[in-house]
Amino acid sequence: MVERFVTAPIDELAVFHLKCLYALSQKRYNEAYQLQSALTQALTKIIQSQKEENWFLPVMYVVCLDLRTVAQKAESEKVGNTEKPGEILEKAAESLMGCFRVCAADNRSSEEDTKRIGMLNLVNQLFKVYFRINKLHLCKPLIRAIESSPFKESFSLSQQITYRYYVGRKAMFDSDYKAADQYLTYAFENCHKSSKRNKRLILIYLVPVKMLLGYIPKREVLEKYDVIQFWDLVEAVCQGNLKLFDELMEKHESFFIKCGIYLIIDKLKIIAYRNLFRKVYLILDKHQIPVEALQTALVSLGQTDVDLDETQCIVANLIYEGKIKGYISHQHRKVVVSKQNPFPPLTSLS
Template structure:
């Protein structure tokens, strides 16, 4: 079993060699050394200061105290130790001019920090102390120091730039901001990535995570075109063995695709175990209000779990468009009595539907360019255009394409 001196000498050697990969292993809480009782030290400052230069001595001392805390299942203390380690790392990282060898260390530190933050919050919730997600919010503040160091490296040449580390930090911050429901904090992070000259050259795994979260945010912002583009990238470039991640991307991509007129096939839904969407897609396509309401009610828990229930509720506007198109085809006239729509909606479960509510629905469809026409209040009719009354594409500001 490795002694403390052997561990410190090994770390010293790899720091001197600027070997970020090996240093990251020796500072990772997923490495076997964490279980070494000789390295589980409550206070190792004196030993570390004798073996290592500042601020590495403080960084490693904080890590060893973290090992001590983990052995006692004290994840609040482990988080505090990892947060301190990151601050000492940032000091060291800033002093490394024209080199980014420390990026693997940064990736490991922020990943472990995020892990301990979740575990600490879980423990505090079980004990009934603290506020919900209190520790992960602190983790986000700590990660921002790494983000600023990476963003601020404007002088190094591209091959040794710290900017390559931006996306890894951003992805962890995304996970936290989505968890605590503060999506507005994602905007400056997105600007930093989209404004980067190397945005297309980041590692594919990092880009998949980044575009997955940006796609989800775009969906909540009703920008379905951008959401479809980014979520499609995440789904198609996700490693084939990562079936869970592919399924997660589809959970959000399917509603977005339905908004722009593409219904998922039964084969795709079965392949990824997402049959909850089958009746939703069929009801929208058929203009079947009753089936849509039943599908949303039956799978309510699933849709709420992923935060897409209200998004799917908005599909009613497309369902109305398809339903009213069927009424138009059935009556074969461009002057449609409002009574026909009211009766149709009442038959499909909207028993309380009256003329005012029907006019409101129709006016909304006209406003979104799902129907071309106008309401004649005097004659209580919907007068639709003789040329393409149900256009495939709405006005550009609606950001929705209808199939």
């Protein structure tokens, strides 16, 4: 029936698509994935054969999006547990890479004609797969390809926002907080104001990055986008209240782990240490601070297992990171801080 109305090679795409829809309606997700995968491979050949045209790109975007979403459905089905976790998504990524390579290989310089204008859409689909199966190292060559593209500024704003969101997250996991701040801030500021869900997703990663760089988020922003979990954390860090910090880490543990930011949030504890030691310095009002005084402050806030040696290690880390200006006199068990700006503003270190 399809062949009577649709000519080759498009007829093959239509047949695979209709069969896939039927399999989905029957909730046979593994079968649907196999059909969608075959559809994607057939489409890749068509695009490759269109040497001087790129009008088929919008079809490619839809087919690749469907492939990823159907693969996710098939992952949840796992008939007979024959596949390893993430195996179906990995295979889907291989098909997506096939489309990406065809687009990247188009050397035409005209923005209206080249298939390279479709690269970012595919990169974003691949990012979503790689983040889901925790293979972030595979993002690196894709980022390099986009950053070196002459069409970098010509991609649609929505695609650029998605791209920067994922690159910002990867930079955060790589501990490159300046880059993470740059990419995630762009994504948040350019995301449409009505897209509250997307803005919330971006803030979940942007807030801890900003805090690690010494910037404090406003409570009204956290309330507006329903990430108020961070506000108590902000107060605990600013006050140097380690007891409250530990309680909040335990209280919101499942949320932080689900979002993949638990270890990033835990790094904020070093700032809480810095703020607590600054309070001790202000109370004693002298530039030679006994290590015992710092340990007493730690113990009073629930860090009962911290001895003098570990306290010195915490101080040494703060000095190394530039959060305290001074040195440790091991002979006298004292921290000697600078007479000028001993606790530099955190924003000046970022």
